[in-house]
Amino acid sequence: MTLYSMPSSGNSYKVRLLLAHLGLPYRHVPLEFESEALAEAHASGILPFGKLPVLELENGKKLAESNAILCYLADGTDWMPADPVTRAEALGWMFWEQNQHEGVIAVRAALQVYASRRHLATPERMASLLDRGHDILGQMDAYLSRRQWLAGDGPSVADISLYAYTHSAGTKGGFDLGRFGHVVAWVERVAALPGHIGLWDIPE
């Protein structure tokens, strides 16, 4: 397998993190934001839909969408809940991540971190994203006040997916994670799992 991933991106990190937990070998092609290599990849058309990450299988087939790649890799392993209702809960969190969480938590971080986006970070937009992000983190916090993991009694593909942008919501996004103690405890639980790697633990 070959993974085309953006080192600094949470969506790409999700896939690298699950691959590390699964112990699967793969070739890594880093394509950083605003890099020459990414511009060349776009120009050559090797990225379907023009987005990262992309997982290229041995037969040349390419899979897009981080959470769909997670499901593909997790199917049949302990990371995908076998119980249909628990699986629906895991998928529910992952669709929620793409619909509610990523467009606020990740977007505010990107506006702060990537130089080319800073001109879009108007005070009004940043204040609105801050309020919406705290509401979103509050929803996770309320749920995690009653549960150790997002779906079922152990870690799943949903925890991998939500961890990617949540763990850096404070440092990169400027959100006040200290208000959400159950989220902070869950972040620590995910990071303490055997086989965990950080966002910058990039394969050679």
Add this chain to the structure above:
Amino acid sequence: MTLYSMPSSGNSYKVRLLLAHLGLPYRHVPLEFESEALAEAHASGILPFGKLPVLELENGKKLAESNAILCYLADGTDWMPADPVTRAEALGWMFWEQNQHEGVIAVRAALQVYASRRHLATPERMASLLDRGHDILGQMDAYLSRRQWLAGDGPSVADISLYAYTHSAGTKGGFDLGRFGHVVAWVERVAALPGHIGLWDIPE
């Protein structure tokens, strides 16, 4: 099963449409946008995460997130591709739907259709959504120029999911569907499937 759904909402329609195709009986609780019944449902806390649709199972367990409910219902049927790569493609479209498509195609329609949102429909916002929506429809059109269905050789849960807001992108959202002939042909293919129901074919 009991389905709490918003009659006018595409996310709710997705689930009603798949339930019709599967021929599964269910009790329907309609909770229309801006209705007294929906306000009461919110106040009584019967909707986890406060969103619709919600599928309540016989054991009282409630599932949220339209696309996760679709996966739960489709698993083990012809609507969920059995091949892992094709399944990943179907899920990829559904995550894309929640991340890219719904926040533009559905949001622009909601700004036009729901009276309480019209004050948010500034000319700048509507123009931006129009451009982004045409780009999104263009991505679907390019893909559907080479394929009859979104994942694999037959209709799947991905077609149900994407159909919900795409079929009314012109009439409700004001997008120029005429520019996207492959999308229009695909909309007609989905609507011609045996067992198809329209958004307003609401169960008694």
